[in-house]
Amino acid sequence: MTNAVAGLGLAPDAAMVTFPIEMFLPGSDISPVEARKRDFYDGLTRWRSAFAADGAAEAPMIRVQSASVEEAFSRANDLMLTNRWGDGLPLWPPTRERVDWILRGAAQPRGRRVGIFPPRGGVTTIETCAIALAMAGGRPEYLPVLIAAVDAFLDPESGSAQLQAASGSAFPVVIVNGPIGAQIRLNAGFGCLGPDPQRPAGASIGRALRLLQQNVGGALPGIGTMANYGGVRYTNVVFAEDEANLPMGWATHATERHAHAPGQNSISLAFANGATNIRRRGAKRETPEEDALQGMYRMADFMRVPNMPGLAGYEHGTPGILMIPGVVANTMAGLGWTKASIREFLWEHSRIPAEHLRRAGCPAWIEIDSSKVVRESIALDPWPITASPDNFIVVVAGGGHPTNSYWLQGYSPGVVGRVLELPSTFDALLAEAERDLGPVTPGPGGRPPR
Amino acid sequence: MSEDGDSRIIGPMVTLEFHDPSGAIEVKQHFAPRVTSLQGKRIGFVSNDQWQAFRMLPLLKKLLEADFPGIEVLPIDAFPQGNAVIGSEETAAQVKQSGVDAVVIGNAA
Numbered sequence: 178m179t180n181a182v183a184g185l186g187l188a189p190d191a192a193m194v195t196f197p198i199e200m201f202l203p204g205s206d207i208s209p210v211e212a213r214k215r216d217f218y219d220g221l222t223r224w225r226s227a228f229a230a231d232g233a234a235e236a237p238m239i240r241v242q243s244a245s246v247e248e249a250f251s252r253a254n255d256l257m258l259t260n261r262w263g264d265g266l267p268l269w270p271p272t273r274e275r276v277d278w279i280l281r282g283a284a285q286p287r288g289r290r291v292g293i294f295p296p297r298g299g300v301t302t303i304e305t306c307a308i309a310l311a312m313a314g315g316r317p318e319y320l321p322v323l324i325a326a327v328d329a330f331l332d333p334e335s336g337s338a339q340l341q342a343a344s345g346s347a348f349p350v351v352i353v354n355g356p357i358g359a360q361i362r363l364n365a366g367f368g369c370l371g372p373d374p375q376r377p378a379g380a381s382i383g384r385a386l387r388l389l390q391q392n393v394g395g396a397l398p399g400i401g402t403m404a405n406y407g408g409v410r411y412t413n414v415v416f417a418e419d420e421a422n423l424p425m426g427w428a429t430h431a432t433e434r435h436a437h438a439p440g441q442n443s444i445s446l447a448f449a450n451g452a453t454n455i456r457r458r459g460a461k462r463e464t465p466e467e468d469a470l471q472g473m474y475r476m477a478d479f480m481r482v483p484n485m486p487g488l489a490g491y492e493h494g495t496p497g498i499l500m501i502p503g504v505v506a507n508t509m510a511g512l513g514w515t516k517a518s519i520r521e522f523l524w525e526h527s528r529i530p531a532e533h534l535r536r537a538g539c540p541a542w543i544e545i546d547s548s549k550v551v552r553e554s555i556a557l558d559p560w561p562i563t564a565s566p567d568n569f570i571v572v573v574a575g576g577g578h579p580t581n582s583y584w585l586q587g588y589s590p591g592v593v594g595r596v597l598e599l600p601s602t603f604d605a606l607l608a609e610a611e612r613d614l615g616p617v618t619p620g621p622g623g624r625p626p627r
Numbered sequence: 628m629s630e631d632g633d634s635r636i637i638g639p640m641v642t643l644e645f646h647d648p649s650g651a652i653e654v655k656q657h658f659a660p661r662v663t664s665l666q667g668k669r670i671g672f673v674s675n676d677q678w679q680a681f682r683m684l685p686l687l688k689k690l691l692e693a694d695f696p697g698i699e700v701l702p703i704d705a706f707p708q709g710n711a712v713i714g715s716e717e718t719a720a721q722v723k724q725s726g727v728d729a730v731v732i733g734n735a736a
Binding site for chain 2 (some may be wrong): 201205221228300
């Protein structure tokens with residue numbers, strides 16, 4: 178980490194003595210400490226910060242000139258990569274015109290401050306969000322979701338200050354509830370965690386959030402984030418709960434977790450460090466009851482793992498997000514299952530025998546945790562993977578097919594909800610999107626090029 | 628920051644002007660002034676007790692004591708240790724109350 182202190186309001190260049198990672202491993206040769214002792218002494222005596230001024234410095238606009246539009250875009254993309262603002266995929270240069278267009282989706286003034294992005298400490302405003310969304314290929318009607326997600330991300334309860342920098346490869350998961358999901362073409366069905374040309378909102382919003390994490394927050398690999406792998410970070414995870422296929426009597430995630438009113442547009446942000454497909458359906462002649470129960474055991478078995486980063490959310494966060502398709506949810510609801518009974522089952526059947534924890538060295542991690550609840554959980558055998566069944570997130574989402582469910586393993590100190598603010602012109606933005614993108618249609622469809 | 632076009636190109640130019648996406652940086656708090664010399668000073672360690680700090684910081688303590696006459700280096704465990712506590716206001720208050728002139732914080736990886 179070379180910029181961790183900036184998020185605390187200090188200058189980004191702390192007096193640090195750095196060594197290759199090998200010296201920090203068990204049994205290492207620590208003689209480099211003696212060889213570099215003058216660096217330590219200088220850090221205490223002679224070092225001076227290069228950042229003397231107070232206040233926020235505004236960056237100037239960037240200009241490229243070329244003989245053709247194609248070459249100008251190419252140069253702009255090269256420049257953004259050399260400035261370490263890109264992710265390797267093509268970026269839309271955030272011109273004034275493009276950013277102003279995106280800002281039509283804001284209910285707040287462009288200069289409204291959302292927060293300070295850790296660890297680098299970049300000031301994040303509504304305009305900063307719009308710039309990232311423009312780069313990510315977004316549209317104005319996506320902006321309310323992005324702003325709410327950023328606001329939730331920067332809430333200390335989310336744990337983002339630690340997770341941005343940590344080695345555990347956490348990625349944000351944004352669950353959207355309310356009519357806005359379908360309105361802005363956020364996917365809740367088939368392939369909802371991947372690309373879909375008819376429902377491109379999730380990719381743009383998640384990519385914009387990642388660009389903010391990197392460009393404003395400084396979470397560059399090996400510099401501002403020590404994530405070993407950094408999976409799922411190109412677009413993070415942004416999807417809508419499939420409210421149209423929610424069984425009768427089942428509350429939405431937003432209502433259950435955040436007490437948001439049904440029908441209210443909102444987001445919920447948690448962090449995950451893994452993504453696993455679970456083959457849930459039976460293979461032979463199971464009865465509906467057997468199919469449901471065997472699927473529940475199989476899902477709990479996937480959760481019964483020593484996810485030590487997950488201790489961060491043991492008390493108040495979540496062990497993970499279970500996504501089940503609407504068709505499965507409705508079958509299970511017909512058999513008497515509810516979201517609450519699913520959570521209870523998972524909590525009970527994902528417990529880990531204490532002997533398995535001991536042989537894997539887990540008690541040491543549990544004993545040094547800052548939470549008393551976590552430390553005291555060591556006495557429980559079998560050990561529950563989270564303090565309460567209520568911590569499990571169960572969301573109805575995914576394609577209308579019964580075979581699989583999906584588990585986003587948690588690394589989430591908190592689960593933060595936000596109600597969306599929409600501009601008064603939101604309906605007009607939706608109409609423009611309909612004109613620009615055409616209707617969402619089932620089947621191969623598509624329209625001829627204009 | 629700007630990148631001008633190739634001066635050999637003749638004819639109309641396409642100009643793209645766009646925002647720096649990195650956001651402003653605010654410096655709201657300055658680092659503590661450095662001590663002029665380590666001789667005769669009182670030095671502390673704030674340790675998260677991770678990443679071999681239990682070996683590296685005692686070595687640094689020994690080096691400081693050997694190189695600077697009259698220096699007082701507090702024990703490695705003079706202040707609370709561990710990631711869960713070293714960033715707390717309570718630990719900061721203890722450090723201030725101890726009267727140290729400077730502290731070394733470690734280890735991160």
